[in-house]
Amino acid sequence: MPHHHHPHGDDHGCHGEAGHDHSNDITPALQSLLYKQVDFDKIETMNESEPKAGAAIVKKTWDQRLEDEPQLESDADEQLLMHVPFTGQVKLHSVLIYAAPSPSAPNTVKLFRNRPDMDFSTASDLAPTQTISIPQALTGSQADVIEMPLNRALWNGTTSVTLFFEDNWSQGEEDVTKVGYVGFKGDFMALNKEPISFLYEAAANPKDHTVIQGVDGVGKTIGSGN
Numbered sequence: 192m193p194h195h196h197h198p199h200g201d202d203h204g205c206h207g208e209a210g211h212d213h214s215n216d217i218t219p220a221l222q223s224l225l226y227k228q229v230d231f232d233k234i235e236t237m238n239e240s241e242p243k244a245g246a247a248i249v250k251k252t253w254d255q256r257l258e259d260e261p262q263l264e265s266d267a268d269e270q271l272l273m274h275v276p277f278t279g280q281v282k283l284h285s286v287l288i289y290a291a292p293s294p295s296a297p298n299t300v301k302l303f304r305n306r307p308d309m310d311f312s313t314a315s316d317l318a319p320t321q322t323i324s325i326p327q328a329l330t331g332s333q334a335d336v337i338e339m340p341l342n343r344a345l346w347n348g349t350t351s352v353t354l355f356f357e358d359n360w361s362q363g364e365e366d367v368t369k370v371g372y373v374g375f376k377g378d379f380m381a382l383n384k385e386p387i388s389f390l391y392e393a394a395a396n397p398k399d400h401t402v403i404q405g406v407d408g409v410g411k412t413i414g415s416g417n
Contacts, residue, residue: 294361
């Protein structure tokens with residue numbers, strides 16, 4: 192079942208109440224949030240009306256999640272295809288999405304694990320790793336992101352996730368899909384390549400370092416064998 196996050200619980204009173212500790216409100220929601228582990232510069236979104244709009248909504252911090260701008264909007268039709276790589280391996284627990292309640296809000300989203308090569312044709316033809324249906328967001332003081340739990344067994348060793356926003360809530364009447372925020376929760380394991388480099392250097396012959404000093408050195412070494 193999806194979870195609606197309520198930043199202030201059942202307290203819809205004045206935000207300026209004395210003694211109210213706001214840090215207690217957001218701490219549970221921030222647990223396991225994957226933000227710094229997203230490779231923002233490599234996010235690609237197909238059919239976005241504004242370049243880099245897809246990356247911009249993923250870059251939103253937790254505090255910015257409900258802000259109107261930036262917003263991702265589809266261009267030619269209601270579909271969007273967003274590829275989000277991580278800087279290491281993750282085990283995804285859930286996807287967090289916010290869209291203002293309207294016919295343009297996304298409905299069906301198909302998720303693909305470790306498929307950086309996808310386009311709309313393959314996204315339509317291939318079986319997704321998992322499909323989620325996003326309910327309409329709440330309004331007013333209860334408005335917040337919707338957390339969609341995933342089947343964790345399907346998301347081990349994830350280095351990227353591709354989100355195929357297949358349709359919206361308009362049932363074909365609205366060609367523009369609008370998304371305000373996309374986030375992820377899960378466990379992260381950095382891809383540390385240092386041990387591999389260290390072992391290679393330790394096993395290398397010191398003389399090799401004098402041979403491969405630029406192109407000229409390599410050329411002379413190859414030529415001397417003729």
